[in-house]
Amino acid sequence: MSQLKQSGKQMPRPDTPRRFVFVLLDKFSLLSFASALDCLRIANRQFPKPAYQWQVIGEGGDTMVCSTDTVFKLDDDLIELHRDDTVVLCGGIDIQAATSKKLLNWLRREARKGVRVAGLCTAAYALAKAGLLNGKKATIHWENQDSFSEDFPEVRLSKSVFSIDGPRMTTAGGTSSIDLFLQVIADDHGEDLANWVADQLIYSSIRTDQDTQRLSVPTRIGVRHPKLSQVIQMMEANIEEPISPSILASDVGMSTRQLERLFRRYLNRSPKRYYMELRLQKARNLLMQTDMSVINVALACGFASPSHFSKCYRAHYDTTPYRERGAQSHRLSI
Structure with missing residues (x-):
């Protein structure tokens, strides 16, 4: 019963x-x-x-x-x-x-x-x-x-x-x-x-429409440092117009050098490198999922010139944005 x-x-x-x-x-x-x-x-x-x-x-x-x-x-x-x-x-x-x-x-x-x-x-x-x-x-x-x-x-x-x-x-x-x-x-x-x-259903944590999809920044990156988490959230919210590390540091009440040390200690990369990876990940999503031109993708991800965007993309993904777009189009047509 x-x-x-x-x-x-x-x-x-x-x-x-x-x-x-x-x-x-x-x-x-x-x-x-x-x-x-x-x-x-x-x-x-x-x-x-x-x-x-x-x-x-x-x-x-x-x-x-x-x-x-x-x-x-x-x-x-x-x-x-x-x-x-x-x-x-x-x-x-x-x-x-x-x-x-x-x-x-x-x-x-x-x-x-x-x-x-x-x-x-x-x-x-x-x-x-x-x-x-x-x-x-x-x-x-x-x-x-x-x-x-x-x-x-x-x-x-x-x-x-x-x-x-x-x-x-x-x-x-x-x-x-x-x-x-x-x-x-x-x-x-x-x-x-x-x-x-x-x-x-053995579903013990019912979520409402007020609950967000992704894990919190500390859980996602495995770091429970409040200021570092705050900086990363600011980076994620400002992809199209990136904020300089000095301003990010100032906004959370620390020096640029302290911010550098935090990123090196917990994420083994500089704030600039981490920010670049976030922007490139968004760029890849847009290339794979939309028909936006490569130039517009670059602008949407905070790159002032297509050549700089292409250079950074190739260094990170070992392919160019144009080839990525072509490969995706080929996959969709199969």
Whole structure:
């Protein structure tokens, strides 16, 4: 017998089951999809009749391959939906290639009916491309945030694990699907049921839309020095217009020499070197995930000239930005 029933609480019978239509995109994230679906499955155990129904569809209506190369049988093609349905778009690798014109047209048509639409992992890209996130708050996996903000400046991008803005829901990927769907279940049937589902999943730390995706700077770099962490946060927030080490040091109340010693001691590199690596990492993300010109990528990452950018990029990645862009284009066309 379930914990809720043992405690004397009986869930009310839902009048009509709520239907979720999962749309699998090519190379979708299996973890994001399975996490969402299992929340609904487990919640149904507390009702005499299912509170939730689901259907799994995709372009073509036959099969879809996830990011682990596992093949999934689809229930149907991109069919016409009911106004009360909730569409859950499941993204993953190479989201640009998976976002077809047919999918975009279908999304726009169904959204006009007033259906709620969610995007898991990188699927926020497809929602934004369809114009469904204009003026709305949304999130996407941290690795895709740089390119997303360049492509869709009209979207209010958040670094939270999930975001709900009216009829639009987005997640950062991975286990953040659990957090979003626990919130959906809590809104529909109360927090007791959501907490019970979390217990069934052995999910002990439920996150809200106020929780950020990435580990804190001290945890991420393995250093718990408050001033060093503060400097790194300032660097990450100022990629396009880098701040000099002397100003960074002054802002946290230390000398440039002290800052140099901190970086050497904890990170085995100079502040200038660490800052350069952050900028080059963002540049690589933009080259791999957008169609921005190399010159614009250089400017977005704080490089005054393409030649200097190319020289620094080659020294760090052993290839030029132009070759990186060409190699990525080749991979997407395969």
